[in-house]
Amino acid sequence: MTRTYVEPANIPVIDFRALSSENVEERKEALNQLDEAFQTYGFIYLSNHIIGQKMVDEALSWSKRFFHLPTEVKELCKHNTVAADHRGWAAVGTGIVSQDVWDKSEIDEMRKSAPVEQKEILEMGNPHSKGGPGESIANRLLPEDKFPGFRAFLEKWWDTCFEQQLLVLRALCEILGYSDLDYLGKQQDPSRSRNHMSWLYYLSQPVSPLKSGKSNRLNTHTDFTQLTLLFQDMVGGLEIHDDKAGIFRPVLPKPGTMIVHVGDMLEKQSNGKWKSALHHVSAPIHLKYGDETTDEDTVVERFSMSFYGTPQHEVMIEPIPGCETKGKWRTLEWEPNMTAGAWIEKRVALEYGDGQQAPPVVAAA
């Protein structure tokens, strides 16, 4: 089974030091690159970010240790498939990623008939939250004695990702010519933050259904967020849709960088100027497009971590100042007067169902 070789996506690497430089010329050039890339691809690689590869590696190593724990241990922090309580460990087959299907019965049908994504997810929110009134929902994590040190690391990780995300939002405000560079950042309240983190574990599985396009490791979707920070390991397999060519192109892992991309809410807030791009996870480029794979070949396990920046739930998602003119992207239809909270709950409910018992753990297809 051979597929024509596909060139990787030509997403630019933007240097965060230039983006935040005191030197106006240097900063302006980087801001232009960012604006251009978000208009064209909706994705960038960000280098020299404040998180640093060392902390990313540390997070990946926590992730690996967590997902390699026995199922009965992970079940101690199991996701209960209730959208309003979107926390905890989701086994293979618990959630299903879909795009532009809004009818619950259609999703139920997909749950029964579509190939099961061979992934587990740890869904997490603000690790500082105690879940009190006005706070975001508390995390469902393993007890400290079962996984010592993780909570402390998670607080550090969250705080740094949070800060990085605010700094990118400042850059976007500068692109839009705002005098208040915290205009977008102020749509978030750190103490009641609605930001979210999904840590993904893709199980080792046969290559052939991925190569033929019969299934994906993670189904095609846009992110429902404002902005996503995405950290992937070196395995590869993330692909982004190229609308001109009508195909998906690999987004190759680049050490020392993370991906920053536009989500649905920012596409809507920018009135279609910036693109919320379709993406999915399949097999790495050499296996998917190479000639030498056989039906027996398997793809190795893969880990990725997303940090989703999100305005407070009461924020109305509508065009922001400077974006009065309609841009060219309108990936999804929006009902009028959607708040961030209504949008997220709608999409999470489709992904996880609404409290139906999660199906039993499914073996790799």
Ligand SMILES: O=C(O)CCC(=O)C(=O)O
């Ligand atoms: O695993 C990846 O590289 C992509 C993850 C992703 O698209 C998501 O978490 O929304």
Ligand SMILES: [Fe+2]
């Ligand atoms: Fe995504």
